[in-house]
Amino acid sequence: MRPDYDPRDDPPWAMQLVVRAEKASPPAHGAVCEAAAEAVVRLLTDPRATGPEGEWHAAVAEWESRRIRKVTRRARGVRWPEVQELPGVTVQHDGAEVRAFPPSEVAEVPPQIAKLQVAGLDLADAEVPPPAPAAPYAAIALNPGVTMTTGKAAAQCGHAAQLLLRQAGAGDLAAWAAGGLRVHLARDVPWGDCVPKATVAVRDGGFTEVAPGTMTAIAWIVR
Known part of the structure; x- marks a missing residue:
């Protein structure tokens, strides 16, 4: 049994994220x-997730x-349009396309998703990262002392954004929503100075790539 085993995780649930990663035109890591x-x-x-009668509400709460x-996971070729047919939300951003799906038991993932590869999604970053958007937006910083693949880093950024959505103050959340819920990956920030000022911090469960309890990401809202 894992030392950090939690009976609430039996059976395990997860939100699936699928990244479009075509061989000829892969997106940038950031x-x-x-x-x-x-x-x-x-x-x-x-x-569909927020309303009590929404079709995703119960799954998200569980x-x-x-x-x-x-x-x-990553999809290319015909696999990408296949997963678009499943309920979810797709975001297109700076050449990247990612679809998030309502959470479910890990053992009950739809076959169109289950057959997609999990490991090995590691992409190069843009030579010149794009500047931050106009405020308001959510800033997310990844721990520069932790090596993560793109797939792992994307999941950690998803965790950070989710925690921010649930824990930020009402004023910050209203501003973020009014700005379109934009997200910016803050690079080269002074990590040691930013950690105590961040609104949320992600500590990894240790299922893949990093040790349990590792702080992988922080997030805050810029107004």
Whole structure:
């Protein structure tokens, strides 16, 4: 048994994130991270998730009562339009496309998603990262001392955006929503200075790539 086992995780639930990664035109690492984070918050703020009668409401509530696991997969060719036919939310951002799906038991993932590869999504970043958008937006910073693949980093950014959505103050949330729920991956920030000032911090469950409890990402809202 894992030392950090939590009985609430039995059976495990996860939100699936699918990244479009065509061989001829792969997206940039940072764009995928930003698109994944935005896809998560757009699904969680969708009326199908927020309204008590919404078709996703019960699944989201059940998942959020557990660890908020996310699984990042990649799709290319005909696999991408196949998953577009499933319920979910797709975000297109700076050449990246990511679709988030309502959470479910890991063992009950639709076959169109289950057959997609999980490991190995590791993309190069843009040579010149894009500047931050005009405020307001959510800023997410990844721990520069932790090595993560693009798939792992995208999941961590999704966690950070979700925690921010649930824990930020009402004024910050209203401003973020009014600005279109935009997300920016803050690079080269002074990590040690930003951590104590961040609104939320993500500590990983240790299922893949990093040790349990590792702080992987932080987030705050820029107004």
